[in-house]
Amino acid sequence: xxxxxxxxxxxxxxxxxxxxxxxxxxxxxxxxxxxxxxxxxxxxxxxxxxxxxxxxxxxxxxxxxxxxxxxxxxxxxxxxxxxxxxxxxxxxxxxxxxxxxxxxxxxxxxxxxxxxxxxxxxxxxxxxxxxxxxxxxxxxxxxxxxxxxxxxxxxxxxxxxxxxxxxxxxxxxxxxxxxxxxxxxxxxxxxxxxxxxxxxxxxxxxxxxxxxxxxxxxxxxxxxxxxxxxxxxxxxxxxxxxxxxxxxxxxxxxxxxxxxxxxxxxxxxxxxxxxxxxxxxxxxxxxxxxxxxxxxxxxxxxxxxxxxxxxxxxxxxxxxxxxxxxxxxxxxxxxxxxxx
Amino acid sequence: xxxxxxxxxxxxxxxxxxxxxxxxxxxxxxxxxxxxxxxxxxxxxxxxxxxxxxxxxxxxxxxxxxxxxxxxxxxxxxxxxxxxxxxxxxxxxxxxxxxxxxxxxxxxxxxxxxxxxxxxxxxxxxxxxxxxxxxxxxxxxxxxxxxxxxxxxxxxxxxxxxxxxxxxxxxxxxxxxxxxxxxxxxxxxxxxxxxxxxxxxxxxxxxxxxxxxxxxxxxxxxxxxxxxxxxxxxxxxxxxxxxxxxxxxxxxxxxxxxxxxxxxxxxxxxxxxxxxxxxxxxxxxxxxxxxxxxxxxxxxxxxxxxxxxxxxxxxxxxxxxxxxxxxxxxxxxxxxxxxxxxxxxxxxxxxxxxxxx
Numbered sequence: 001x002x003x004x005x006x007x008x009x010x011x012x013x014x015x016x017x018x019x020x021x022x023x024x025x026x027x028x029x030x031x032x033x034x035x036x037x038x039x040x041x042x043x044x045x046x047x048x049x050x051x052x053x054x055x056x057x058x059x060x061x062x063x064x065x066x067x068x069x070x071x072x073x074x075x076x077x078x079x080x081x082x083x084x085x086x087x088x089x090x091x092x093x094x095x096x097x098x099x100x101x102x103x104x105x106x107x108x109x110x111x112x113x114x115x116x117x118x119x120x121x122x123x124x125x126x127x128x129x130x131x132x133x134x135x136x137x138x139x140x141x142x143x144x145x146x147x148x149x150x151x152x153x154x155x156x157x158x159x160x161x162x163x164x165x166x167x168x169x170x171x172x173x174x175x176x177x178x179x180x181x182x183x184x185x186x187x188x189x190x191x192x193x194x195x196x197x198x199x200x201x202x203x204x205x206x207x208x209x210x211x212x213x214x215x216x217x218x219x220x221x222x223x224x225x226x227x228x229x230x231x232x233x234x235x236x237x238x239x240x241x242x243x244x245x246x247x248x249x250x251x252x253x254x255x256x257x258x259x260x261x262x263x264x265x266x267x268x269x270x271x272x273x274x275x276x277x278x279x280x281x282x283x284x285x286x287x288x289x290x291x292x293x294x295x296x297x298x299x300x301x302x303x304x305x306x307x308x309x310x311x312x313x314x315x316x317x318x319x320x321x322x323x324x325x326x327x328x329x330x331x332x333x334x335x336x337x338x339x340x
Numbered sequence: 341x342x343x344x345x346x347x348x349x350x351x352x353x354x355x356x357x358x359x360x361x362x363x364x365x366x367x368x369x370x371x372x373x374x375x376x377x378x379x380x381x382x383x384x385x386x387x388x389x390x391x392x393x394x395x396x397x398x399x400x401x402x403x404x405x406x407x408x409x410x411x412x413x414x415x416x417x418x419x420x421x422x423x424x425x426x427x428x429x430x431x432x433x434x435x436x437x438x439x440x441x442x443x444x445x446x447x448x449x450x451x452x453x454x455x456x457x458x459x460x461x462x463x464x465x466x467x468x469x470x471x472x473x474x475x476x477x478x479x480x481x482x483x484x485x486x487x488x489x490x491x492x493x494x495x496x497x498x499x500x501x502x503x504x505x506x507x508x509x510x511x512x513x514x515x516x517x518x519x520x521x522x523x524x525x526x527x528x529x530x531x532x533x534x535x536x537x538x539x540x541x542x543x544x545x546x547x548x549x550x551x552x553x554x555x556x557x558x559x560x561x562x563x564x565x566x567x568x569x570x571x572x573x574x575x576x577x578x579x580x581x582x583x584x585x586x587x588x589x590x591x592x593x594x595x596x597x598x599x600x601x602x603x604x605x606x607x608x609x610x611x612x613x614x615x616x617x618x619x620x621x622x623x624x625x626x627x628x629x630x631x632x633x634x635x636x637x638x639x640x641x642x643x644x645x646x647x648x649x650x651x652x653x654x655x656x657x658x659x660x661x662x663x664x665x666x667x668x669x670x671x672x673x674x675x676x677x678x679x680x681x682x683x684x685x686x687x688x689x690x691x692x693x694x695x696x697x
Contacts, residue, residue: 143462151609159667
């Protein structure tokens with residue numbers, strides 16, 4: 001704690017929290033270090049874009065997870081189910097619109113993909129609502145049970161997805177206009193990666209705006225900081241929490257669509273596999289911090305792409321190594337949430 | 341030796357449970373004679389191996405209240421230890437001994453390091469860290485293909501006494517040929533019983549009581565003067581050690597080991613389901629949970645096949661009872677157990693026995 005408030009003269013304005021810029025520097029520094037190691041500039045541009053695209057998608061998925069944890073201490077081990085659900089819904093929606101996805105026009109492609117994304121978000125949100133009521137609500141404040149029950153929810157969810165869509169892998173081809181790459185000088189950048197970066201930035205901007213400029217966002221931030229105080233001021237943190245949970249699930253659904261198109265094949269197990277990556281990201285970022293989650297996701301994306309190019313064997317462990325290094329520097333993650 | 345000493349004073353305390361346990365033990369011991377065929381013997385062996393594995397997990401989850409997702413890692417280390425030693429040193433008992441010893445040392449070091457680094461923090465954090473470490477280890481095992489055989493795994497010969505070709509006598513005994521498989525099975529059963537009683541001893545010792553105190557209220561245990569970090573780490577190390585031994589048994593029984601048989605995350609999920617359904621915080625729960633789970637896993641599918649053909653005309657229902665969806669029903673049972681009877685089957689039975697009827 002800083003010096004007691006009674007001793008300092010009343011400040012004229014509320015003291016602004018100094019922004020911790022150090023973690024922000026990590027991204028450019030990492031990219032600059034990688035440049036001489038990669039060697040060629042055009043390859044570096046390609047890799048950087050690939051890393052950013054992957055990071056953006058991971059951020060979309062992980063942001064809900066970290067907020068839910070920050071607000072209610074609930075860590076949803078079943079978060080992966082919403083990713084899988086989103087991806088499979090997208091195959092169902094896009095499968096019915098093959099005429100539009102195979103058309104050359106970007107507009108028609110978008111008219112097919114946007115409804116698929118919206119459908120995935122809506123259904124994932126609704127399922128998230130049910131999941132929260134049925135599975136998580138009865139075990140608030142019991143971490144051990146929470147871990148087990150969300151794990152159980154994940155098992156049942158994956159099995160139900162298999163009941164509906166079957167257990168085998170399904171292709172999720174990119175719409176025609178999203179395929180291929182653009183050339184910047186000598187560097188080839190896949191079109192879909194640019195789209196992923198744009199969508200990711202949009203989600204980040206929207207989330208940033210909601211959290212910093214609206215009353216709901218203020219309450220969420222305050223809730224993450226000190227839940228009891230917000231409750232004692234008369235706000236129902238429970239409702240806020242459901243809202244955040246549903247939004248988080250919907251974003252996971254959206255991320256699932258994007259991840260599925262990124263991989264181009266989807267399996268019922270994909271959500272479980274990506275779960276580990278999500279945990280690494282939110283631990284790196286600091287549990288509960290959206291900004292940390294954003295930087296963590298981009299770091300993970302960049303590192304795995306650079307490492308995948310330079311030393312494919314190391315790439316399999318690059319994320320764990322990254323997490324260990326970050327935790328050695330800041331044991332609570334990049335942006336520690338103060339209350340714990 | 342009195343019964344009291346043998347069971348460390350921790351009796352089943354429920355007549356139904358006692359009958360159940362005796363039935364399980366008798367069933368296991370008589371499997372080669374009562375249920376001929378390779379499948380039944382494999383199911384019985386799997387039950388034995390998992391009793392050790394799940395009991396060791398219960399030591400951690402049920403008694404100390406720590407959720408770890410790295411338990412299969414130690415299971416895999418044990419299996420790989422034996423597999424690698426037997427592949428490179430040939431089928432001798434020395435190789436088995438060396439393999440088990442090396443695996444135990446590696447497990448103990450790893451569990452100590454993980455424990456010291458991350459047991460100070462919250463349960464959630466520990467669960468996440470172990471999940472990440474276990475995933476990395478699985479990748480490592482499948483990448484180091486010169487040593488571990490990669491995705492294909494290792495197939496190896498076991499010491500002659502245990503190999504199927506070995507025969508104790510030419511004449512079959514009670515219609516069962518006395519070959520190496522039979523000897524392996526009874527060796528496995530004996531080791532299982534010994535290890536189980538040893539774990540029963542541990543959890544009923546003063547040390548075990550401290551673990552339970554930590555589970556109930558870590559803060560209070562600390563206030564009473566127990567270094568909770570030290571006890572948690574010990575619990576972690578012990579449970580890793582027993583899991584390693586279970587892995588060694590698995591490798592000896594299968595004469596094969598690969599990433600999918602000992603390291604996969606599905607096994608971790610299975611262990612979790614077995615512990616919770618059987619009953620956390622009592623080792624008898626592991627026995628009941630394992631037996632129920634393995635039997636369901638191997639025989640429920642037949643039942644579901646029947647149900648599936650019976651409902652072939654009803655679209656959704658047909659898929660719900662499809663034989664491949666057996667995990668769905670166990671998953672639902674798992675969720676219900678966590679809510680409705682967190683002490684599992686054994687807890688229910690014991691509570692029933694206490695209630696005056």
